Amino acid sequence: MKIGVVTFPGSLDDGDAARAARIAGAEVVRLWHADPDLHGVDAVVLPGGFSYGDYLRCGAIARFAPVMETISAAARDGMPVMGICNGFQILCEAHLLPGALTRNQHLHFRNRDQWLRIENSDTAWTNHFTPGQEILIPVKNGEGCYVADQRTLDELEANGQIVARYIQGNPNGSTRDIAAVRNTAGNVLGIMPHPEHAVEALTGPSLDGLGFFSSVLKHLAGVGVPA
Amino acid sequence: MARVVVDVMLKPEILDPQGQAVANALPRLGVNDVASVRIGRRVEIDFAGEVDLERAREIADKLLANPVIEDYEIRVVEAV
Numbered sequence: 001m002k003i004g005v006v007t008f009p010g011s012l013d014d015g016d017a018a019r020a021a022r023i024a025g026a027e028v029v030r031l032w033h034a035d036p037d038l039h040g041v042d043a044v045v046l047p048g049g050f051s052y053g054d055y056l057r058c059g060a061i062a063r064f065a066p067v068m069e070t071i072s073a074a075a076r077d078g079m080p081v082m083g084i085c086n087g088f089q090i091l092c093e094a095h096l097l098p099g100a101l102t103r104n105q106h107l108h109f110r111n112r113d114q115w116l117r118i119e120n121s122d123t124a125w126t127n128h129f130t131p132g133q134e135i136l137i138p139v140k141n142g143e144g145c146y147v148a149d150q151r152t153l154d155e156l157e158a159n160g161q162i163v164a165r166y167i168q169g170n171p172n173g174s175t176r177d178i179a180a181v182r183n184t185a186g187n188v189l190g191i192m193p194h195p196e197h198a199v200e201a202l203t204g205p206s207l208d209g210l211g212f213f214s215s216v217l218k219h220l221a222g223v224g225v226p227a
Numbered sequence: 228m229a230r231v232v233v234d235v236m237l238k239p240e241i242l243d244p245q246g247q248a249v250a251n252a253l254p255r256l257g258v259n260d261v262a263s264v265r266i267g268r269r270v271e272i273d274f275a276g277e278v279d280l281e282r283a284r285e286i287a288d289k290l291l292a293n294p295v296i297e298d299y300e301i302r303v304v305e306a307v
Contacts, residue, residue: 100295
């Protein structure tokens with residue numbers, strides 16, 4: 001299984017995302033923002049960082065990168081895509097996920113290990129978890145406050161599209177403690193904290209992040225097989 | 228030069244922590260009668276030829292503002 005990791009100018013966590021995918025057992029293909037070719041990958045990770053310097057709004061310019069046009073089309077056709085942090089912002093700007101991410105309510109950058117509760121395991125990226133499972137992965141963002149209008153939020157709740165919530169403290173003021181959301185189909189996931197930084201005991205607070213990468217491998221292995 | 232100005236503001240229902248931080252600093256200037264401060268962005272677009280309002284609206288809608296959280300206003304001004 002090939003997982004593509006995109007590098008935009010200003011991406012920071014592409015190396016860690018590639019490493020995490022490799023540790024989970026995937027063949028990793030590095031994708032470049034200016035190259036629209038996905039080089040035969042089965043899934044894509046949009047990593048954290050500050051694509052295009054976060055100019056205008058986080059993710060606003062990356063959305064128009066040549067690689068994103070191909071990824072958007074593939075995502076609409078069901079290819080699994082996970083956006084982490086800046087990648088989540090890009091997915092919202094590209095309208096692949098509802099809502100938007102705004103400046104942390106308290107204006108401070110937050111960098112710490114964060115407990116999350118997995119609310120929905122019915123996605124390509126979280127099927128490895130059980131609903132209600134609590135995991136610990138790092139969070140590090142300045143603009144991670146998830147917002148959407150009330151109607152959208154109610155729809156997300158009703159459809160089970162809220163995939164993870166912050167517990168034991170909300171690091172950025174995110175509405176309804178939302179840490180991760182998915183599209184209706186469940187192939188596109190946006191998550192503000194960083195699973196790719198929690199895949200090895202030496203450097204991470206846990207190995208919980210690996211679950212996202214093993215989930216997509218499991219999903220890809222089962223594609224076409226009726227549930 | 229033909230100039231279009233686009234003002235982008237957070238929608239009223241979206242919290243503006245930056246504006247709040249500025250409002251909270253005002254008492255230090257001795258200003259105590261300000262109820263609220265909201266911060267937006269002004270974008271100036273200079274067309275090489277005639278003003279193309281349709282095109283400007285497209286730029287504002289697709290790139291300059293995120294309609295999920297922001298409103299925008301467009302006007303043509305005399306460029307100096």
